[in-house]
Amino acid sequence: MGDREPQDDDQQGTRPHAVGWNALSYMLSGLLLGVGVGWLLSRWLGTDLMMLVGLLGGMSLSMYVIWVRYVREH
Amino acid sequence: MRLRLAAGEGFSPPTTEFFWQPLVGDGAFAFTRPMLLMVLSVAVIAPVMVFVAKRMQVVPSKGQFLTEGTYNFVRNSVGKDMIGAKEFRPFIPLLFTQFLLILVNNLFEIIPLLQFPTFSRIGFPVALTLVVFAVYHVVGMRRHGVGGYFKRMVPPGVPGWIVPLIFFLELITYFVTRPVTLALRLMANMFAGTLLLVVFALGGEYMLLEGSNLFVRVASLGSFALFVIMTFFEILVGFLQAYVFVLLTAFYIADSLAEEH
Amino acid sequence: MPNALTAAVRAPEAESVWTSPILPQPGELIVGLIAFGILYWVIAKLVVPRFEETYAQRTAAIEGGMEQAEKAQAEAEAALREYQAQLAEARAEAGRIREEARSEGAAILAEMREKASADAARITEAAHKQITAERQQAVIQLRSEVGRLATDLASRIVGESLQDDARQQRVIERFLSELETADPNQVRTVATPATEGS
Structure with a gap:
């Protein structure tokens, strides 16, 4: 009785919303990671340019992961 | 109240201090206005839900229809859609409790006399988030093992x-x-919305009472009108934020349970 | 310890780290956790089971209704199938009858045609036979007539000399044998000069 669930027509109904919000989390993670690594490299190399490189790299990494997880597989 | 007091000496826009409203005591463990509201919300939700549950019928009455609609929304549109028909059942109480608690406390923002969104105080969202954080990590580690979870x-x-x-x-x-x-x-959503409501209310009040000429006093109507519009907007935001919170909770749980991405 | 009243009306300027919007006040955090815990317990123990029970009952009721509807549909489909089968059968039957009638008609036609042609052949043959017989008869009659005429004629010409029976008999015999070997046409040509000669 309990195992028989009427199937919804839109199985993916609310999922895109969650994926969208979650993508925001990934972008923030990429920002944090990129800026963090960039800051370390800047201190090591003595140039602030690494901050920008890290920021862009982190954002790119986030977008790559979002693509791998939610675009490539669907 | 303090707000009126502040408005008395020339208009000073409300600051973040508006949200710190200790009622009893002071400091880290002061009993605050949002605490009272939180307690009130549980004191309202729990008996109402138990009452509705006790009188559940297959053919619903009007009151039951409303609560059941909310329940079915959280259960099916969020829980089942996100976590999947096989595994969502144990998480229904978590999602439903979150949704009710957040929704009712958000609606407190626009209920006269209460007029304060509990979740604009970061302690409450953090409390709920700690639960979510624990749940999705524990569930994931149980499913895949600690090493497998990270792997x-x-x-x-x-x-x-x-x-x-x-x-x-x-x-x-x-x-x-x-x-x-x-x-x-x-x-942030509840904080910003409330700040705007307070600005429009206090600004309108200030213009009406302290306005230097008639024009400014009439212009206060615009401020009150914005207050009314914002109030309706805040109802929407209240629902939306409750929805997004349970949606993401379910999504994180589903993510931790999934065999593979 | 400040009393409740002064705390409630304290001026907003009062400095406190807890005015920070992103610093969780421990008291609020704890109250939040406890409030959530209590509500969770109530919802999980008293509310969700009842809701699920009703949900399952309703699902069962809906499924029961659906089953009924499915049954009705199946019945309707069966009836439709039966009707279609009957229709197809009737069509086949009609086709068969038509085919039968057509082949039967063809057979009848062929038979009648055959019979007609046989009749025609028979009638033609009968006519042929009759004609032949009539001609034969005519020939025979003609032959005896010619013989008699010739004899008469000859006896008139020859007179008494042919009274002699034996001689007469011989003449007739010879004449007839000549006729025998000749065509009916020649008979006529032979006979004609004989009649002309009289």
């Missing part, structure tokens, strides 16, 4: 050199950005 954070089919980077990215996402954004999104 599966990196999706398969990515070039080897990028794997450590992705691992760090996922680590930050799972342990920092997910909980932080979950708590901050709720808090």
